[in-house]
Amino acid sequence: MSALPKFISLPDAAKKIHASVDDLRPLIEKGKIKAATINGEIFVNILTLPKKIVKKQDVPEYKKFQRLHGVSISLSDAARKYGIPQRTVSRWKTRGLLKQTGIEKNRILVDEQDVAYCAYFYNKNEQGKRQGQWTFDLNGVPRSQPKARTVT
Secondary structure, eight states, rough: OOOOOOOOOOHHHHHTTTOOOOOOHHHHTTTOEEEETTTTTTEEEEGGGOOOOOGGGSSHHHTTTTEEEOOEEEEHHHHHHTTHHHHHHHHHTTTTOOOOOEEEEEEEEEEHHHHHHHHHHHHHHTTOOOTTOOSSSSSOOOOOOOOOOOOO
């Protein structure tokens, strides 16, 4: 006989794995964490919680571009400067990978540190031609490269 799953409140779950409620919400929406709403409050299945959530700010490559933090750049200028297709840069903005810093003459401005970080992994993955796959997870952390298969 199997035991019933144990549910805890969303704030308690966030504390348990040293994350924020906002870090957990996308994982719940995508079904990575099982949750239920009871009387308007969200409870999560403790067995489906990740051990920890890694954020892009924790990735060493993100820290390499620290000098660009707070520098604003438009999406079109970012695409030109980093050699990335404009649609890709726009998608990064839509997915929340690029922090918006303002608007200037109908041009969206984003943090150049975010752009440089994303461009670094984009260019790295272009060598392996991982088309059709997201380079980053929901937290902006690069997905690991698929391992090459050896044929025997």
